[in-house]
Amino acid sequence: MRDVAVVGLGMHAWGKFPDKSVTGMMREATEAALKDAGIGWRDIEAVSAASSRFSGGKGWGLNGNDIVEEMGSTGVPVYNLSAGCAAGANAFNVGYMMVAGGMHDMVLVVGGEKMPKGFIQTSGVEDEYDPEYLRQVCVGIPGPSFWGIMCRQRMAEHGTTEEQLAKIAVKAHKNSVHNPYARFNKEFSMEDVLGSAMVSYPLRLYEICPVSDGAAAVVICSAEKAKQLTTKPVWVAGSSVATNSFNDGITRGLAGPIPPGGKTFHSEAASAVRQAMEGAGVTQKEVDFIELQDNTVYYELCFPEEWGFWEPGQAEHELESGNTTPTGSLPINPSGGFLSFGEATTAQGIFQICELATQLRGAGGGRQVPEAKVGLGQTLGLGGNAAAVVLKR
């Protein structure tokens, strides 16, 4: 396997852009990434794209084809990857493997999404054989309620308070003030968060991520090409994709087994993170900061524990001690996270790569993690999909 570098970063802002097409937004992100890398469109040898759930792609998730058509049909191979909200990172992993495996020297990874208004429908089909459709029609458990169930379990087990949940949202927005790409780059007070509407008890509106339009792109290449382009490349130390295990304690359909001890959660995320860290040859102590999928504040508590960074039940203490701020011992989501960006579902994994690389370049401005050398990114998607990446400088 060859070394792979991230040499070009391109972000479109996250927000609501009713006058733009998803392809137009992806084009802006792509042009920014090409410019950042110092290359042209004709230098791109292959495209690995996230398939959008809600926009463009001719309804088939062919968003990679849309962007090639938009940029100029050079005849390059296109891979359109679908993995729920992990699609962006999944596409990154495929791009990474193509460069690492020697198939291509210069690859564009891109994702964009324009989201419908309000709370989204998780199942896209009315099909009584589709487990996600059955969950909704038989019980009615939209995303926020699923997160609420998980969060309530933690509260019962570890005594997490509603104030602690709110504190995580306040911390996220504090970081976002320094991020021009965030949808909400302003501070929220404890009163703002605790005063926001209850969406799914115990979770409030400002403790879950809204839906946004967004697009991001990165250019990755071989070490040889990277040396021609920059003296300070960011390296892909590890990249991994995983799916959930049969014994996972979170019921994916209507019913599932009760796992031994009842306690295996988010097994896909834990596997992807473990594999990416093993691939990178880094331990938890060597990871300087994490960008994780904070669809809800709950994930900032459970994920670092499930990945071996903290002991079970330690997260609330780490939060209260300020250890998850950009200058703390384990900064989490210095970007402001999904809470500040909102979720442009399939683009999220690529936005994380952009943030990790920005931090490793030391270009994080007011949200910079001091001396950041190794960063971990993680996304999770419907269907038991997860992806993780470790970048280093």
Added chain:
Amino acid sequence: MADRIPVVANLFAETPAGPRLTGSRCTACGSGYLPKSDVCHNPACDGAKTEDAEFGPSGTVWSLAIQDYPPPAPVKFDQPYTPYAMGFIDLDDGLRVLGRIDTDDPRSIEPGIRVEMVIGALAHDEEGNEITGWKFKPV
């Protein structure tokens, strides 16, 4: 005359012994399935056969949440909207199943309480028929 129409056919039934979920179970490893599966999904199991099995009615609430705002489609509900509680229920026969909790006071329900399955209305259709599903009632 209004009817009672199951939200999805063949997932639950009023049996002589009471309301039950109607699924299947692997004859080799005992893994339970709802909906019914003809094959076992357990990768550690070499079993080739499942048989019809009933699940419920007794269990424990593993955790729950309250749907405080009207849910998006395809969830059906009556007007005016009333928040409902739903959660994962650990049935005594080894299945963790999703279900609504049958209560007028969702805030009073705590993880860990004992519940029993009932069949009740999820919503009503235009003709006034009851759309029924399974729920769990605190005992």
